[in-house]
Amino acid sequence: MEQFLDGTFNLFGDGQAVLIFALGLIGGMLFGAIPGVNMLTLGAVLLPFTITMQPEHAVMLFSVIYCAGVFGGAITAILFNIPGAPENAPTCFDGYPMTMQGRSGKAIGAAVSCSAIGGVASAVLMMSATGLIASWAVRAFGPQEVFALIFFGLAVSASIGAENLWKGWLSVFAGLIIATVGTDPVGGIPRFNEGSFFGLEFSSYYLSAGIHFIPMILGFFAVSEVLTQAMHISKGTRERPKAGLDFPTIAEFLSVRWTMLRSIVIGFFAGILPGIGATLAAFLGYSQAHRWSKKRANFGKGELEGVVASETANNAATGAAMIPLLALGLPGGALTAMIMGIFQIHGMEPGPLIFVNSGDLVWITFAAMFWANLFIILLGWLQTKTVVQILRVPFRWLAPGILLLAVIGAYALRNLFIDVWVMFLAGIVGYLLRRSGYSAAGVVLGLILGKLGESAFSKSMQLMDYNFFGFFERPISALLITLGIAAIIVSIINEIRGADVQKALMD
Amino acid sequence: MPSTAGAALPERSRDLRAFAGPVVEWAIWIAVLAWVFWQTQRFDREIAQYAFGAAGWPRALCIAAALGATGQLIYRIAEIRRGRAAVPEAAGPEIAAPESAAPEGQKPGLWQRAKHLPIFIFPLIYLYLVPSVGFYVATPFFILGLLLILEVRTLRALLGVTCVVYGLVLLLFTRFFYVALPVGRIESFYDINNAIIGIARYGM
Incomplete structure (x- = not known):
């Protein structure tokens, strides 16, 4: 507690630190909320300038951008069905239908509050148990456990957004297959860089870099949404969403307290694991909320609990992601890798000794993340009152801007025009997927987890001497694999018996 | 008798139409997956330290996806046989809102398309x-x-x-x-x- 207060005084007692904190907060929220750019864009732009900053200010800036950026992506997910980042994708499922029903204020209000609650809880857990959790996670989580967790995550989240279980799984498999384009993770052998179709040979050097998930997300969500709305405009069937400014009531928040708590736990533990983090956390949080909710039938049609689940979980992952970075020097994602870069720029090495050698840096970072999550409520409230007004602008005026942002976002990622083509083709495919009951979110989930899953699987196989039952010889992987298999069996039984509520409603 | 046969004909054609959708969907999946599987030959090389090679994982995924597509076909055919209502076109969580505005029962003409x-x-x-x-x-x-x-x-x-x-x-x-x-x-x-x-x- 004393160290936290010291960190807080160091943060707010220094004018320069306050300015950097405010810039990080506003910048992260803005970049998270603009489709086509995200917190990584801001991080990449700012990284060179950190050379001249004090290391604690630089690390604090990126930590604040991380917290604010994960929340910012929820705004466009709710207003336009365009997630600002992969971790906001499940927010679209209920956030956008709420906007269509004129309840955008409630959806954004829930996203703001739950992001803050998830983030604060995560920051508190991070402050109290970084060393302990990091050493446990690293000892307990080898490739087998990572693969088992991904398997479990896919097993419980596969049917999200799909018409039925089979279409959900087929969507995930499509994503997993797309993720194999590029090079194989063990031998570096090029895969699907060339091929033939009815005797026509094709090859592309650019495919060796693989299909990145950012253009796919922009295509599936942003481009396909523009195409869908354009079709509605063309048919004269488009309904203009109403701008709602009401915040959720206390009673509404109390009614989803268990969902929030569950999502905090899910988000925190998913966040600790390198490379998995906030995206799987959000999908798991949403799928578990759907599984346990009394209002399952309303999920996907504008249920506040859906927004609460995914936004709490993805922000709960932010604090957790700092644990392996600070305690062990293992960055879990792109932004934490940038923070690692800052440490290297300043000649520092994160690891267990950082708490001894650079206590000030650690605690100013922890304090900044805690306060950033609290400030999200204030700024988010202001944002709710202002950003929602965008809905008053006719969609046909916004569409060119949305498409251009998507084009720039896809291109700027790797300066490859093939990414823009991938994005547009994904947009057309996404449009068709929406009509045929397949899940764009499932494809994206498969794509994001595919490479990581294959890498963990190949390492596991090598370690276990190709014995598949080796997964059951380690308690955590055995538990996760068993739960995953049980989830699949229960889903299949439910599907066959027609017990799934969504299906029952359709029937 | 002729009237019964006359009534059976449209019923049979309706049945055929109901079965055609899932079968065509299954055939598309199998064709795409077979093509992907076939393309894996191009990089089917051994890796010294990994027994499954570069093609093992994509091939396993293709087989699993083919099983999934077949599962879907069996499930939908069983559903049609049981006489349950045909699955509506757009009903997933993410698709419910934007697609729901479309008017039902109106097939757009060629010019409109x-x-x-x-x-x-x-x-x-x-x-x-x-x-x-x-x-x-x-x-x-x-x-x-x-x-x-x-x-x-x-x-x-x-x-x-x-x-x-x-x-x-x-x-x-x-x-x-x-x-x-x-x-x-x-x-x-x-x-x-x-x-x-x-x-x-x-x-x-």
Whole structure:
């Protein structure tokens, strides 16, 4: 507690630190909320300038951008069905239908509050148990456990957004297959860089870099949404969403307290694991909320609990992601890798000794993340009152801007025009997927987890001497694999018996 | 008897139509997966330290997906046989809201379908042209064309939206963030693009 207060005084007692904190907060929220750019864009732009900053200010800036950026992506997910980042994708499922029903204020209000609650809880857990959790996670989580967790995550989240279980799984498999384009993770052998179709040979050097998930997300969500709305405009069937400014009531928040708590736990533990983090956390949080909710039938049609689940979980992952970075020097994602870069720029090495050698840096970072999550409520409230007004602008005026942002976002990622083509083709495919009951979110989930899953699987196989039952010889992987298999069996039984509520409603 | 046979015929054709959808969907999946599986031969090489090689994982996924597609076919055929209602087209969580506005029971004609084609084709033309003529030259025409496709007809809105969107893109991405966007391969367009970048960045 004393160290936290010291960190807080160091943060707010220094004018320069306050300015950097405010810039990080506003910048992260803005970049998270603009489709086509995200917190990584801001991080990449700012990284060179950190050379001249004090290391604690630089690390604090990126930590604040991380917290604010994960929340910012929820705004466009709710207003336009365009997630600002992969971790906001499940927010679209209920956030956008709420906007269509004129309840955008409630959806954004829930996203703001739950992001803050998830983030604060995560920051508190991070402050109290970084060393302990990091050493446990690293000892307990080898490739087998990572693969088992991904398997479990896919097993419980596969049917999200799909018409039925089979279409959900087929969507995930499509994503997993797309993720194999590029090079194989063990031998570096090029895969699907060339091929033939009815005797026509094709090859592309650019495919060796693989299909990145950012253009796919922009295509599936942003481009396909523009195409869908354009079709509605063309048919004269488009309904203009109403701008709602009401915040959720206390009673509404109390009614989803268990969902929030569950999502905090899910988000925190998913966040600790390198490379998995906030995206799987959000999908798991949403799928578990759907599984346990009394209002399952309303999920996907504008249920506040859906927004609460995914936004709490993805922000709960932010604090957790700092644990392996600070305690062990293992960055879990792109932004934490940038923070690692800052440490290297300043000649520092994160690891267990950082708490001894650079206590000030650690605690100013922890304090900044805690306060950033609290400030999200204030700024988010202001944002709710202002950003929602965008809905008053006719969609046909916004569409060119949305498409251009998507084009720039896809291109700027790797300066490859093939990414823009991938994005547009994904947009057309996404449009068709929406009509045929397949899940764009499932494809994206498969794509994001595919490479990581294959890498963990190949390492596991090598370690276990190709014995598949080796997964059951380690308690955590055995538990996760068993739960995953049980989830699949229960889903299949439910599907066959027609017990799934969504299906029952359709029937 | 003839009346019974007459009634059975449309029923049979309705049954055939009901079965055709799932079978065609299954056939498409199997064809695509078979093609992907076949393409894996091109990189089916052994890796010294990994017994499954480079093609093992994609092949396993293809087989699993084929099983999934077959499971879906069996499930849907069983569903039709049980006489349950046909599965509606759009009912997943993410699709419920945007698609629900479409009027039921109206099949668009060929002309109406053709009218929707520019929505899909126009962005592809833009993508084809950008590497040659450059982002900065092609973009204002893209914005204008898209607005026309979206049935914006007033001159004020057409020019206003084009100027505002193009201006914001230049300001944000070219002036502030120095994002390197394609400047074109054709010499004259290359010069124009660079001139626009110069104006956006330095106001000259």
